[in-house]
Amino acid sequence: MTLLLSQLDLGTFLRIFIKRYLFKKFSFRILALMEVPKNAELTTDIDRQLNFYQKEDQVLLAVDCIIFGFDKTNLKILLIKRNFEPEKGKWSLIGGFLKKNENLDQAATRVLNALTGLSDIYMEQLYTYSKVDRDPGQRTISVSYFALIDVDSYQFDGIQIESARWFDLNEAPNLIFDHEEMIQKAIARLRRRAMTMPIGFELLPEKFTMRQLQNLYESILGKKLDKRNFINKVNSLDVLVKLNEKDMTVSRKGAYLFVFDKEKYEKKVTEDGFSFKL
Amino acid sequence: MTLLLSQLDLGTFLRIFIKRYLFKKFSFRILALMEVPKNAELTTDIDRQLNFYQKEDQVLLAVDCIIFGFDKTNLKILLIKRNFEPEKGKWSLIGGFLKKNENLDQAATRVLNALTGLSDIYMEQLYTYSKVDRDPGQRTISVSYFALIDVDSYQFDGIQIESARWFDLNEAPNLIFDHEEMIQKAIARLRRRAMTMPIGFELLPEKFTMRQLQNLYESILGKKLDKRNFINKVNSLDVLVKLNEKDMTVSRKGAYLFVFDKEKYEKKVTEDGFSFKL
DNA sequence: GCAAATAGTGTAAAATCGACACATAAAATT
DNA sequence: AATTTTATGTGTCGATTTTACACTATTTGC
Known part of the structure; x- marks a missing residue:
């Protein structure tokens, strides 16, 4: 246990320590704070150099995956029943949040892998949704991805999530947030892609x-x-x-x-x- | 000057105080820190209720606009010389940050209007760039937009920015970050759109x-x-x-x-x- | 009035698209 | 063993779309 003493303002503090917090085994507890006028001079020049955009708003960035499958007869879509708030118990796309040390493609791959166990899946970024109130929980911007998998190549053991299910495109339930809009856009993209790229084979054995x-x-x-x-x-x-x-x-x-x-x-x-x- | 004492861990601290830091007139200076194991318990329940996604990382979200123009002969692109760090003095797309109370389309429109004075411009979201180190200043995710305007409909008075200039597509200078990649993608999109939608007229008088x-x-x-x-x-x-x-x-x-x-x-x-x- | 410069106009061959019907192989049934 | 059943596999022709291609017309500047 180490005790540190600092005169840095919060912005500087964050920039300097956040990496340690994220990547190391230790975090810090704040023992004492001093409130000062915000426009007070920055204490260090290092500060300027470390962080240029300090006054900008930050947001949560999510990824949501539209997962298409084909069972040799019909095109399907994979949905889950949310087991967390908000909107717990409702059907939703598979999603997750972007982490500091990954890009969006990696986040989408990680989310899909975590929930299906599948890797090496065709994925493609689609569109970014940013309505101010789209997620009642918190200001969240979501980047949608579409993924193509062969339904039969992966047997649902119910291991990953018991509440995941394949739905026929036209019999999907009502979804949370703007997820239905995402699906519509994904279908349009899939149609265009299928006509001009050999991606259909991703859906077949x-x-x-x-x-x-x-x-x-x-x-x-x-x-x-x-x-x-x-x-x-x-x-x-x-x-x-x-x-x-x-x-x-x-x-x-x-x-x-x-x-x-x-x-x-x-x-x-x-x-x-x-x-x-x- | 107030002195606070807290036992919160850093994550909790950030969630609770960051808004005050950003929106109020005061910031905090950290006087003392204690390093503790990262998996230590959260101290409050209030914390959970305030914020569903509390453990998630936040990021800066930028918009960058690829502005195409047509001077009755050649397709051009509008670039500015950055007058702020990082990469001050280098050529760049026109961009800005998403604010809490607007969506991305609004942010893109605002940014374009602020720098050109133009409104009612055709804009379309393109793609979201998220490489971890794409912006050396800070972890920033950028959503690119493309815009179409008639070069001659707007006379550059040099009022808005003295350092903006139209460049021919193939004689554009080296750009910061991943802006050249953004432009390539924008050109591809423009080509596709021009063949299937009547957007060419946006570029003409x-x-x-x-x-x-x-x-x-x-x-x-x-x-x-x-x-x-x-x-x-x-x-x-x-x-x-x-x-x-x-x-x-x-x-x-x-x-x-x-x-x-x-x-x-x-x-x-x-x-x-x-x-x-x- | 002549030279210069760009506008404006139609046809034929080639390629692509879309509609359309019947024989075949093998298993299941009798 | 013969028959029924069921989905497979195969080609042509007319309609439409795309591409290639060359000369006359109009007006201004000299």
């Missing part, structure tokens, strides 16, 4: 049938597609490999399985300026 | 010639377009009105002026599901 791929696109776009036109188009892109293997679970005849050839795709992009368009 | 419109699109896309194909396409959209008035400043023959019929456009969108595509 490694091996998939043409029918599954078409179902996926129909779910994403919310409309039926013509089977032959779809297959012709996909084939013309020339980034799938047809396996000598059939999925016999759905039809008597069986359907050939395909895999997405990511290396071939990337080679085409860099060498031929190829761009994925469906 | 109310009356413009076909050639100016084509020059604008060529600047945005960074490539030459075929004159006849361009005009045919624009005409097929049927949202411009040809005036009985010519711009005689460029050619001997003179070129007819056009205006964008916003009402017609919006009517087509809502009534016929029309979508602008160039």
Whole structure:
């Protein structure tokens, strides 16, 4: 136990000690404070150099993840029942707060991993929501991310959270805050991306049938597609490999399985300026 | 001068006193500190009730505006020379900090207005930048916005800032922080938007010639377009009105002026599901 | 009145899109 | 063993959209 004595003003104090507080095993308890006029001279020049923006407001920064999944038939979204205030017990997107020593992508990855156990997931930043009263708890700005996972690749053991559930897009419950708005924007982005980038494969198992791929696109776009036109188009892109293997679970005849050839795709992009368009 | 005595740990202390520090006339000087193990119990319940997310880190939130302009020939970007630390004297985007009582759109509008005097400007949120060390001054997260204005509609009186300047896109100076990355992303967004939304007109004066419109699109896309194909396409959209008035400043023959019929456009969108595509 | 400079105009070939129907393979049933 | 069932797999043609391309018209300055 150490006793420190200081004449620094609060701003300076924070800047100097906050890192120790965050990264070391010890924190500090304040034993004595002196209130002084705020416009009093800063005591040190070091102060100026350490902190330029001292008079600005700070806010909490959250990340919220819109997690899309595909169960070989329908596009789904993963929601949780909040087990903390405010709005405890209501359905919500999976979220968390940005920490000092990470960037937003890392925060989103961490939050998703903490709640699903999954890593190496496709994620993309979407939009930042900042309505003054969006969170009744405290002024919070939230950055939304969307994530794509194959529902079947991860079995819910209920280990991570007992209150998480997949919902069909149109039967999702009412959500807290502005989370429904976030989902709408995420769907729009997903639609655009699916047409111009090979991200659909993130939602499918490694091996998939043409029918599954078409179902996926129909779910994403919310409309039926013509089977032959779809297959012709996909084939013309020339980034799938047809396996000598059939999925016999759905039809008597069986359907050939395909895999997405990511290396071939990337080679085409860099060498031929190829761009994925469906 | 008041003397306070407290047993709060640092986290609690911050939450309770930071508002006074920020909003009132007084600040505090710390006279004595005690270092204690970090996992020590919180002292008050009041604490919990005051703030749901009390253990979370707060950050500064900035907005940075990528302001595009068009001088009837070239696409330009507005930059300022910073007159404050850090990086004083270097070129930078126009930016500022989010305040407690406004949302991000309002902050962006305020910042742009403060520095150019312009209001009613097309703005759109782009992306949020959060690298831990992006701003050496302090942990700052920045939300970028892009704005579109007609260079000629606003004469720089040098009133607002003497150090602001329009730069051609490819002759912009080195910028601070991650501002160049922001600009690259903004250009990409502008290209996409220009092809699918009638935002190009924000960059032109109310009356413009076909050639100016084509020059604008060529600047945005960074490539030459075929004159006849361009005009045919624009005409097929049927949202411009040809005036009985010519711009005689460029050619001997003179070129007819056009205006964008916003009402017609919006009517087509809502009534016929029309979508602008160039 | 002639030179200069930019405006303005149409067509044909190529590529892409969208609609559309039937034979096939294998399992399940009889 | 024959039949029924069910989803798979495959190609063409017309419509639409995109691209390439060249000459005349108008007015001012000389």
